[in-house]
Amino acid sequence: MSLANLLDEAGLTGRGGAAFATGIKVRAAHESGATLIVNACDGEVGAAKDGWVVAHHLPALIEGARLVTGGQPVRVAAKRGSRTLELLTRAGVDVLAIPNRYVSSEESALISLAQGGLARPLTKTVPFVRGQGRDGNDRPIPATVVLNAETVWRVAQIADRGPGWFRSQGTATEPGPRLVAIGGAVARPAVLEAAAGMPIRALLDHVGVATDAEYVGVGGLGGILLPRDTAGELLWSSTDLARFGGSVGPGVVTVHDPSECIVDTVDRLLTYAAGESAGQCGPCMFGLPAIATDWHALATGIEASTADSRLERRLAELPGRGACRFPDGIARFASSARTVLADHLTAHALGHCPTHPKERHVA
């Protein structure tokens, strides 16, 4: 059986967050003789699993890459200055050093950088794996496939242990083991070998959550915000998380710091996001600063009701309009924060903050 068929049978999907069927990509890569870029950037805020795979399973990762390309060149992308990059370089792997920007680890941004361009997302008119893609200057790009580091490691595991072993973990719709990085206000931040369908409470218990923590993020900056109690009742699966607009995504769970007002935390994250636009698509370069400004108005309580209706309208208009899914992710995160923190925001509009009740809230 061919590798692609084996992966189809196992039901492996991309572990970078998009959850695209890996078998389809590998089949296309074989047909076009594509080179491979392994994405070990841990580009999502709070992500750590790519680095964990490199640190603990580098030989299997390289073997998986070899299986995918069948001898075509492989490069492993990691963030500049990261320990992951250092480990890869020390092991003699051909590396691609990625600038420390949020969107620079997006798959087409990696391709752009590998072709000598800037690490900014490209418009995807045709899949780059087919070899008919073009960069921003209309120059052809040779066939390239980008796979997440955990995905490539899973390929090697499936080839070794078979699809049956893989499907014995996870759920029917999200089969297989998957890594999750849990960090933030926890006693022991860790990358756990988990699977979809595990109770989120079990994951949180494993790392020791700060007792007064109230909010949990699932999926990082492109994910969702949940009250800790709500999260504790859910399974870590896209079926459960979809009710709140989320998914297992890139395998990130963040416990937010209880000492910082959660509205201010979101404010900080949205301000960061606004500064990470690559300045290519209007909805992103204007939309993200606009929603960050709206949120800041909500946080300070100045003309909060007009800011809120503006934010609602903008969040509905943002998704699906960029070359990459960055604005979609930020809109998802801001929407979930707006819903979950409705009461908290109302308090801010009235001039006080539930997190710091004794201080008069001044932004």
Place this chain on the structure above:
Amino acid sequence: MINELLWYLSRATGITSIALLTAVLLLGVVTSGRRRPVGERATILMGLHRWLSLGMVAFLGVHITTAIAETYVSIDWISALVPFTSAYSTAWVGLGTLAFDLVLAVVATSLLRQRIPERLWRRVHWGAYAMWPIALVHGLMLATSAEPILTAITIACGAVGAAGIAWRLSTGHADRDARRGALQGEWS
């Protein structure tokens, strides 16, 4: 007699072409950039820009044909297309030819706009900003020198066009500024 008529016709269509070219340039300037009009006004201004430019080409055609046909000065067909080949006033006629070649390029790419890459059309269209001053100098240095009124018209065209370009350059462009801002910092 015929020769005299051709000479005056050539002068007249030349100065008309310069006036029309300046009008087309101004219409182009106000319909590009950040402060451009929207809605019906944009449609009207854009339509004027296109149709006046084709009208200008008609006057230009007569200007060139008559300049070649009349025999006071010797300009041949080749020097209508290849710059700096005219025996008469090589430099200044050459500038006119250069401007005409640019007109041909701009018109041709505009007629083919739906079939060629937008970038190519845009880059060639930028050539209009070179073509216009070249045509002005050509006009100023040749036929209008003996006619104060023609000189005055050409200089007036230059002043009005320059004011339009200055207006365009002075406008901030939120889109361009945001793109430049985003490129600050590490991207490679």
